[in-house]
Each structure stands twice: as C-alpha cells, then as structure tokens.
Amino acid sequence: MNNIELEYRSEIEFSQFDQFEKKFNQIAKLKSHAKRLSFMAFGDGIDIRVRITNGKSEVVVKKGDWHAENRIEISQDIENDQFVGFVKIFSAMIKNCNIGERENFVFENNDGVTITLVKSKRLAYVEFELISRDENIETNKKIILDLMKSLNLEILDKKGFDDLCDRLKVNDDWKFNLEEDKVSKLEGLLSEYSKL
Secondary structure (H helix, E strand, O other), rough: OOOEEEEEEEEHHHHHHHHHHHHHHHEEEEEEEEEEEEEEEEEOOOEEEEEEEEOOEEEEEOOOOOOOOOOEEEEEOOOOHHHHHHHHHHHOOOEEEEEEEEEEEEEOOOOEEEEEEEEEEOOOEEEEEEEEOOHHHHHHHHHHHHHHHHHOOOOOOOHHHHHHHHHHHOOOOOEEOOOHHHHHHHHHHHHHOOOO
16 A cells, blocks of 8 residues: 655745754654755656755656645655666656755654745745555644644645746756766766765
8 A cells, every 4th residue: 555645835935944854853753954056857647856865865656646645655765876867867757857956954843744944945845744554644634724723834736836946947056967967067066965
C-alpha cells in the first residue's frame, strides 16, 4: 500500500519569514534546517525531483495533480556523483524542467504534522504535511486544516498554487535543458551543495 502525501500550502509575505520561524519554534520542534538544490521536471500528473539537501542526494517522484493534497510519493537516495546523470535522463524525457534553490526549516508538532517553512530568493511559503493511508485521510485532513486556521493561514487552491509556481519559475528558478552552459552551471552549484 502506498503512502499518501496529505499536504496543504500557504504563501506568506517574504518579510514575515522570520516572524513565522519564531512562531513555529514555539508550537513545534525544529527537526532540520536545510539548504536544497533541486532539479524539477513536470509532466502530465507527475512531478520528478532530483535534489541535494545538506549534501545528500535523492530522486523523488510524486504522482497526482501538483496542487492536490493527496499525491503518492516515492523516493530513493542516490550518490552525489549520480545527480547530474539522473538530471540528464529526466530532462531528455520531459521538456518542462527547472533548477531551484531553497532554504527550508522543518518542524514537527505534537500531532505529527510536518511544517516546512520555505524561502527562495524572493518568495516564502509554508507546507503542512502528514503522510497518510486511505483509512486516516479525513482525520489527518482535519488536523492540518485546524492548525492552519489557528495560524490565520489560507490554503492555496489550484489557481493560487499555480500562480506561486509561476512566480517561483520567473523570479527565482532557471530553466534547464541539456545545453552545455546549463549543465556546467548545474555542476558548479552541485559542487557547492555537496559541501554542506
């Protein structure tokens, strides 16, 4: 049986990032602080990531609509020297590919909700996630929505999430293809992220 990624997102003002970091430190436990470089390939109902977080690489495949709160997620650790090879394979199969850099603060509250506070170069948002099974989707959904309501955060619907993704692509990420200069740029960034 597959895990279901029950996830909701809310955009916050970039200027409020530190304020939310303090707030989450009060209501949850900080589990990790990460700097992440991600290759992102978006196909029809599939989201493929090759990412390095604090020096460790993995491939993640998410199946389901991007904005959906219940996508199936599968991940596999890889070696850092395999990163560019996987990126080349996926970018040869899928045209819509980007590279992005993010800083994440990951918290977990007493209900087991993972709260990820994310900052890119110009934008900030929060993800609330509970890995679920079919039998506990409704219970876990209520837990997350009650938490978001207590924080006065609104759920990004499909239109809002698509808008955020478009702004991330335009303002912070860069388009990737197999051109030599793009591969070289990625290799340079990977070298920096491998040292974290």
